Amino acid sequence: METEAASMNAILEMRGISKSFGPVKALSDVTFSVKPGEIHAICGENGAGKSTLMKVLSGVYPAGTYEGQIIYEGVERRFRAIGDSEALGIIIIHQELALIPLLSAAENIFLAHPPGRFGVIDRDSVWQRAKAVMRKVGLDDSPDTLITNMGVGKRQLVEIAKALSKNVKLLILDEPTASLNERDSAALLDLLLEFKAQGLSSILISHKLNEISRVADRITILRDGRSVETIDCHAEPASEDHIIRAMVDRDLEHRYPEHTPKIGDLLMEVSDWTVHHPIHTDRTVIHGVDFHVRAGEIVGIAGLMGAGRTEFAMSLFGRSYGRRISGEVQIKGRRVDVSTVQRAIKAGLAYVTEDRKELGLHLADDLRHNITLANLGGISHLRVLDGIRELRVANDYRRRMNIRCSGVDQESGNLSGGNQQKVVLSKWLFTSPDVLFLDEPTRGIDVGAKYEIYCIIQELADSGHGVVVISSEMPELLGLCDRICVMNEGRFVGEFTREEASQERIMQAIMRDVRSVPDEIPAMPQGSERAAETVGP
Amino acid sequence: MSQTIQGALRTQPSGLPEKTRTAADFIKNSLRDYGMILSLIAIMAFFQIVTHGTLLRPLNLTNLVLQNSYIVVMAFGMLLVIVSGHIDLSVGSSAGFIGAVAAVMMVNYHINFIAATLACLVLGGLIGAAQGYWIAYFKIPSFIVTLAGMLVFKGLALALLGGQSLGPFSTTFQKLSSGFIPEFLPHAARFYPTSLILGAGVAALLVGLAVRDRVRQVRNDMEVEPLSLFAGRNAAIFGIIVYLSWLIASYRGLPNVLIIMAMLIAFYGFVTERTTIGRQIYAVGGNVRAARLSGVKTERLTFFTFVNMGVLAALGGLVFAARLDTASPKAGQGFELDVIAACFIGGASAYGGVGRVGGAVIGALIMGVMNNGMSIMGIGIDYQQVLKGLVLLGAVCVDVYNQRR
Structure with a gap:
């Protein structure tokens, strides 16, 4: 904990920050400070509250929507928008870079406030000032270079140059090296150290513990929206085991229903499954993996964001992701064709997307029509729909899944997240699949609805389905799954039975692998379009 | 909002509806469904009054049908295009072009009107396919493809006609849009009983179908609207249709084109609401990626939506040419805007x-x-x-407001 004297000379102090989204508490009573000229790292699992904390700090969530105090340069600040914090030199660089691909580096650097008079941009001044800040970050390219022609590493540097152009005093980097190769990462970290020598304070959010221990002066660990520990790296060297334990240690009781698995025969087997990136087809996203599910088994796939879990599932499901896909899928011992979504459904696969709103539902339509969409054959004769049968099916799922709605003719956009998820689950159950892939099945769902989803998943397994759960919430995987496979960089790097698995072991399996990143660009976060935007040639 | 965790699951009684809805709820829901038809009735009532009864005179009513037939015909295709998330700006030009082709075939080459009509419909389908191909498989925005199509077919119509009008058509072809159904029964000088009987038959059929649906719903223990509301609504539908048929029957009877429109309404109503393909079109327009992940062949569906639009644009063009009895290089200009406006006023979403x-x-x-x-x-x-x-803007504003509520 900070002493009063130490906090006096901090450039930033956040005291007792709490922030809720409806019933979900994202941050509770977080304390955090940054001293002048230090690099302060923040660690935590996905969803621990790191990004939320930074959004509170930068004014994305305006003053009044959270509790607690922000003291910056000795004065309590109440930022109402991101512009307020930027004006005082707090600059955040997000994980998804906010650059416009078809504008030049210089134009991007001075996007919001280009130098000039009466709204007329002074192009010479833009060029010269851009050149100056780009030199500071070690970029020799011409300021006229289009962003789209730069690699990811250089784009990251342009972002930092942009921050410098705004007279940054506190630089916040959210996973800056997530999409960089080893060399670019090292260069970026060196740059941070150089800035530090010049007196710049920075906050570094990262999953890569080796990087953190290399540059950080202090490390704050967040867990479930609380700041659990701040380690002073100069007082005691931070051991990675220590950090991992602090990140994941928590009470798991009573959040998952009791369940005794009834595991049967081998149901689905995937062998040597290889997938290439949909646009950069020479890049391998999934590297010849093997995978299997038994009847009645709940298999978890753990991994960090961008590990390739969604890409793996979607490529299996009718090649919905990737190109140049090879490998074999067997269901119940017979080789099946999963080359289109229709064939995959027919073969007995179902994929419940991680993004309900974008990929799962027709929000403007009622839940009845959403439930039947993937199996219209089941409610029609000679392609003519039977409205009564459809209504009966919808009402049946409404009852079985306990979907809370005013009626099956309610617009699905008006349902709560948990109920929407039940609609998507109903849709896939109505296709009578053998194996269900559930991608982040409880994302954005409140605790009560989560419990219901867990019960449904267990019931599905008990009725002989194979269920594959992809989740970034490790406790969920530990509480739910009979077996957990750990994926990183498009490979399975560990496998644990229910008894063997622990958060530490899973984290260690990932971290061990992260440390040995090969010198190539890793798999990008999900969404091929976005990936295409952020990857250089 | 109860957030009970364990108890709520699987312990709910199996009764279907949790609460029975009141008549007021139903009226509120129906207002949304029937808001359009009520505003149409209100507008008709308004003009009936300010024109001192001219609007609903049998002659004027018949003209109203004839004047708008080609817009209605094309609106069916445009509705599907808009529902699938696209737009077609080329329908006016292609309708004009098809009219020109029909004139060249029938007037210059004396081709039989049935053969010429069929050839024109096929050509329309090809025009739709040519545009749909780029939209569906190359993902070029429909706005751009059909804007190009609009210019291309406007130009082709001009070229084909050499800037001159071409006509007249044979009298049989004219019947397509200005003919009336034959009268089988003995009739007075100004009354055509077949038309009235046909109208009453359609009205009875509609009421009969509604009753059948309700009986099935009751038999399946489904929630139904209160009987009074049901009876009142159906009586009103029956009354309005019979009254309009009586008006039409007292001029020259049912126009042929009204029969075509009625058949198209029945066909497209059935396709959109009762078939898998119709359902899939809504899914594609509502969320194309979700539809694709649900096994819908989204590209093929989009393609055929445009083929269908092309055929209906051709039919609209033929009806219009038959009505004017001539193919003019200016025919069809601006139709696309009326057709698109009709869909949006009628509650289609621009998204x-x-x-x-x-x-x-x-x-x-x-x-x-x-x-x-x-x-x-x-x-x-x-x-x-x-x-x-202003009416177009107002209608869409009301719709957006309703959505937000």
Whole structure:
């Protein structure tokens, strides 16, 4: 904990920050400070509250929507928008870079406030000032270079140059090296150290513990929206085991229903499954993996964001992701064709997307029509729909899944997240699949609805389905799954039975692998379009 | 909002509806469904009064149908295009072009009108396919492809006709849009009983289908609206249709083109609401990626939506040519805007995924009644345009407001 004297000379102090989204508490009573000229790292699992904390700090969530105090340069600040914090030199660089691909580096650097008079941009001044800040970050390219022609590493540097152009005093980097190769990462970290020598304070959010221990002066660990520990790296060297334990240690009781698995025969087997990136087809996203599910088994796939879990599932499901896909899928011992979504459904696969709103539902339509969409054959004769049968099916799922709605003719956009998820689950159950892939099945769902989803998943397994759960919430995987496979960089790097698995072991399996990143660009976060935007040639 | 965790699951009684809805709820819901038709009735009532009864005179009513037939015909195709999340700006030009082709075939080459009509419909389908191909498989925005199509077919029509009008058509072809159904029964000088009987038959059929649905719903223990509401609504539908048929029967009977329109309403209503392909079109327009992940062949569906639009644009072009009895190089100009406006006034969403066949027809009729009513009132074409524009904006605003509520 900070002493009063130490906090006096901090450039930033956040005291007792709490922030809720409806019933979900994202941050509770977080304390955090940054001293002048230090690099302060923040660690935590996905969803621990790191990004939320930074959004509170930068004014994305305006003053009044959270509790607690922000003291910056000795004065309590109440930022109402991101512009307020930027004006005082707090600059955040997000994980998804906010650059416009078809504008030049210089134009991007001075996007919001280009130098000039009466709204007329002074192009010479833009060029010269851009050149100056780009030199500071070690970029020799011409300021006229289009962003789209730069690699990811250089784009990251342009972002930092942009921050410098705004007279940054506190630089916040959210996973800056997530999409960089080893060399670019090292260069970026060196740059941070150089800035530090010049007196710049920075906050570094990262999953890569080796990087953190290399540059950080202090490390704050967040867990479930609380700041659990701040380690002073100069007082005691931070051991990675220590950090991992602090990140994941928590009470798991009573959040998952009791369940005794009834595991049967081998149901689905995937062998040597290889997938290439949909646009950069020479890049391998999934590297010849093997995978299997038994009847009645709940298999978890753990991994960090961008590990390739969604890409793996979607490529299996009718090649919905990737190109140049090879490998074999067997269901119940017979080789099946999963080359289109229709064939995959027919073969007995179902994929419940991680993004309900974008990929799962027709929000403007009622839940009845959403439930039947993937199996219209089941409610029609000679392609003519039977409205009564459809209504009966919808009402049946409404009852079985306990979907809370005013009626099956309610617009699905008006349902709560948990109920929407039940609609998507109903849709896939109505296709009578053998194996269900559930991608982040409880994302954005409140605790009560989560419990219901867990019960449904267990019931599905008990009725002989194979269920594959992809989740970034490790406790969920530990509480739910009979077996957990750990994926990183498009490979399975560990496998644990229910008894063997622990958060530490899973984290260690990932971290061990992260440390040995090969010198190539890793798999990008999900969404091929976005990936295409952020990857250089 | 109860957040009970364990108890709520699987312990709920199996009764279907948790609460029975009151008549007020049903009226509120119906208002949304029938809001369009009520505004059409209100607009008709308004013009009926300010034109001192001219609007619903049998002659004028028949003209109203004839004047708007080609817009309604094309609106069916446009509705599907808009529901699937696209737009087609080329329909006016391709309708004009098809009219020109028909004229060249029938007037210059004396080709039999049935063969020529079929050839024109096929050509329309090809035009739709040519545009749909780029939209569906190359993902070029429909706005751009059909804007190009609009220029191309406008130019081709001009070239084909050499800038001159071409006509007249044979009298049989003219019957397509200005003919009336034959009278089988003995009739008075100004009354055609077959038309009235046909109208009453359709009205009875509609009521019969509604009753059958209700019986099935009751038998399956489903929630139904209160009987009084059901009876009242069906009586009103029956009454209105029979009254309009009586009016039409007392001029020259049912126009042929009205029969075509009725068949198209029945067909497209059925396709959109009762078939898997219709359902899939809504899914594609509502969320194309979700639809694809649900096994819908989204590209093929989009492609055929445009083929269908092309065929209907051709039919609209033929009806229009037959009505004018000549193919003019200017034919079809601006139709696309009326057709698109009809769909939006009729409640289709500009974002795709929402819209009904009935709505599009009513939207076309609202535009038609306003044109007709304002013309009778002697309002110039200038202010007619202004008012139509405002009605379009207003209708969409009301719709967006309803969505937000």
